[in-house]
Amino acid sequence: MRLDHVQLAAPPGCEAAAREFYGGLLGLPEVEKPEPMRASGGVWFALGAQELHIGVVGGGFAPATKAHPGLAVGDDAALDALAERLARAGAKVEWDDRYPGVRRFFTADPFGNRVELLA
Secondary structure, three states: OOOOEEEEEEOOOOHHHHHHHHHHHOOOOEEOOOHHHHHHOOEEEEEOOEEEEEEEOOOOOOOOOOOOOEEEOOOHHHHHHHHHHHHHOOOOOEEEOOOOOOOEEEEEOOOOOEEEEEO
16 A cells, blocks of 8 residues: 545635746646546645645545644755745745754645645
């Protein structure tokens, strides 16, 4: 068994903001959704050999404020550069030193979903 993808929920009309955050700020390449699934909205991104899916939830959307994907970047310099890019774009950057030996911070996507970034 292996991890194939992680899906985060987002409200209807989220696609442009998802592309800006995950594609633009985080630098993830977009993956084309299969034709039969496009009508449901959302957008998919490559994440190494796995994928990150942003799926649309109709009425009653609530962001995941505890559950989250942990996305690893190459090294400390890449993590610092990403934190700076996110902060400049107005995203929160909350450093956390509770994981011994791991540099990491938390942010939120435009929909309020928690995202962990680590070196």
